[in-house]
Amino acid sequence: MLTALAIRDVVLIEALELEFGGGLGVLTGETGAGKSILLDALGLALGARADSGLVRNGAAQAVVTASFDTPHADGPIAALLTDNGFDVEPGEPLIIRRIVKADGGSRGFVNDQPASAGLLRDLAQYLVEVHGQHDDRGLLAPSGHRALLDAFGRCRAAGVADAHRAWRDAEQALTGARDQIDAAARDRDYLEHAVGELRQLSPEPGEEEMLADRRRTMQRAEKIADDMASLDTWLGGSDGGLAQLRQAARALERIADAHPALGEALAAIDRAINEGALAEDHIVAARQALLFDPRALEEDEARLFDLRAMARKHRVQPDDLAALTEEMAGRLATIEAGEEGLAALAAKVEETRAAYETAADALSVERHAAAERLDRAVAGELAPLKLDAARFRTVVAPLGEEQWGAGGKDRVEFEISTNPGAPFAPLTKIASGGELSRFILALKVALAEEGGAATMVFDEIDRGVGGAVASAIGERLARLAEHTQVLVVTHSPQVAARGLDHFFIAKSTDGTVTRTGVHALNEGERREEIARMLSGATITDEARAQAERLLEAA
Template sequence: MLTALSIRDVVLIEALDLDFGAGLGVLTGETGAGKSILLDALGLVLGARGDSGLVRHGSAQAVVTASFDIPAADGPIAALLGDNGLSIEPGEPLMIRRLVKADGGSRAFVNDQPASAGLLRELGAMLVEIHGQHDDRGLLNPRGHRALLDAFARADAGAVSAAWREWRAAVARLEEARAAQAVAERDREWLAHAVAELTTLAPEAGEEERLAERRATMQRGERVAGELTAVADLLDGSDGALSRLRQAARILERAGEAHPALVDALAAIDRAIVEGAGAQDQVDVAADALAFDPAVLEADEARLFELRGVARKHRVQPDELPALSEELAQRLALVEGGEAGLAGLTRAADAAEARYVAAAKALSATRAEAAGRLDAGVAAELAPLKLDAARFRTTVAPLPREQWGADGSDRVEFEVSTNPGAPFAPLMKIASGGELSRFILAMKVALAEEGGARTLVFDEIDRGVGGAVASAIGDRLARLSTRNQVLVVTHSPQVAARGRRHYRIAKSSDGTVTRTGVTPLGPDERREEIARMLSGAEVTPEARAQAERLLAA
């Protein structure tokens, strides 16, 4: 609900602050007083084009600020704000401010945070509907008719939406599997050859490193084999160093008593024998470790060459060959068993489609039944609004399969025929300005304002009518205002008398500057304004009495 509107330097409005409330608010004034300026200012905060021509002459910029109470802090408006990085606390008003500069350009703010004009338009569509002679939104936009009919029917479109998402997900899985199957089928011969090759090769994790290390060890042994044999012969051969040391030790054992020095010499030779034997043992250990079989070395080198060659062919590291073998085997299995898998996914997609079609048909039936009730409801409102020759219908027609969606399989559009025998057509194409506003009012009343903005603005809906028709318009506006905030710009005293709040728009001039102002009226002022609307320039006692009767009624 619109709670306040502040305007600074917009055309003839220098400074204006208005408070609004629930129910029906009426705005009256003489022709040319500036009612359109007020609506233009409201349009700015709702995302209309920021024309620099709206800036008051001599001012640097025009500023319009609107305050709204929104129904819930977790509703669609709050969700839209959240999607745009904005937030609103429970109970906090929604403040929209728009600045338009005299030299061009504009800026917008939502709760003092910068916002785009596009966001203002989205918010505006949720907050306010302005219905005038050139309106092309709200009830006149066929894109919103389906949602309005669903709200009127209390239809559960959520089941259709859920079935649609399930169907599309099943189709996506099927298409993905088909694409994978097509790729795999194309590569089937190559896959079979590669899997056979890798299966025969049977690579193992870490195998290359183990083979490379063993080959390097055997290659080192091959290089030093002769040296190790020569060392062994020098140390422990029949004429080797250890054999001669042992011979010397036996001689010294026999001659050792001849001199103490010989005992020391024998001890030194014994130590040399022990050290030499230890050296011989280490040489033997090394020889064993470095021992190689030329056939084994040749086999290892061949295996390494084969592993590395296959790895290069598949552009992977040798250690990645086992994983590649498993992956290619799975792909080959997909090709060989793919038809069965595709058949299962096809059955799942067909079943999901059947569920969607059933839900969409049920929704279509609900829409068709509700369309009949809506048509009857609108028809009942037409005659009192001097549209008794007009006919209204809600068209519910099947969409082509390619246009089915989360909202169902129907096209919904409101159509009218304004004269007997005339064909039905979209409302905005065949109705005049006054008829258009009255058609919208009839539909709003019949729809009980389902699914629309909570603030409705009607611009001169009573143009060209009077008497009983104007009274009927006022009655229906009052009925609408029990559920919504309704603001109406009117020249009809019958409509003005039904308002809960009354604002007079007037233009004044001091000889050099012309200004437009808006004044909330009290009871006496209101009676005087309605009397003026009844009698014209000179307010007569009869006009005041008639105004009194209208207000009392």
């Protein structure tokens, strides 16, 4: 619900702050006082096109701030804000602000966070409906009639949307599988050859690095073979270094007691013999480790070169060849098992289509029943609004199969015939603005309990009517306001008398500057304003008495 509207520097409005309550609020004033400026200002806050011509002459910018009751935490407004990255705090009001600069450009804010005009328009559909004689949205847009009928009849449209989604998903899966199989089939010969080569090679992850390391080791052993042989000569054998050391040790053993230095020499030679023996053991171990079969080196090199050549051929790393083998084999298997898989997917499409058609047909039955109830409800509202000769009907017609969608298989449109014998036509074809306004009101009253925006604004819906018709309009606006907040710009005293809040719009001038102001009327002022609406420029006692009677009757 709209709780407050603050306007600064919009056309003739210099500064204005209004507070609104629930129920029916009326705005009155003389023709040309600026009632449309209020609606233009509200439209700005709700994402309407930012026209720099709305900025008051001499001002740098126009600012409009609209405050609304806290959105329900689990409602569509909270969901929309959350989806767009806004925090929704329980208990906090929703404050929308729009700034329009005189030199062009605009900025929007939701709770002081920057917001696009598109987001403001998305919010507007849940916050405010504006209806007037030239309204080309809302009830006049056939695109929204189906949703309105579903809401009125509590039709189970959500299940149809789910069934349609399942059907389309199944179709996409089938189409995707066919495309994959077709693409794979074109490569069948290549895949068979490539998989055969890869499986014959049988590459393993990490094999290339292992072969390269082993090859380097064998190549190194081949190069140091001569050096290893020299070591045997120098250390081993009867003439090697260790044999000579042992001979020297035996000689020293015989004379070591002749002098202490000889004993130390013997100990040193013994240590040298031990270290030499240890070195000899290490050399033997190395020789064993470096032993290789030249044929093994050739085989490892051939294997390594084959792996690298295959990797270059398929433009992958050697370690990826094993995974490539499985991937290509899988594609080949898809071709071979393709028809069986397609048959299962095709059966799923038929199954989900049948489920959709069943749900959509049931929804159509519900819509036809709801259409009859809505037609009766609207018909009951037409006579009091002096539309006795008019007829209203809700057309529920089948769509072509290519137009079936999440909303079902039906086209829904509201049509009217304004005169006996005249053909039915869409609401937008009505010639008389007054008739159109009253049809909108009749529809809104019939649809009132089925929800919609929290605030409805009617702009001069009573233009061109008076007397009993104006009274009927006022009575229905009041009834509508029992379910939602209603604001109406009116010239009718019968409508004005029904309001719970009454705002008077007036234009004033000091000779150089013209301004528009809005004043909330108390009971006495309200009586005077309704009397003015009844009598014109000169308010008579009879007009005041009639105003009193209208207020008492309301």
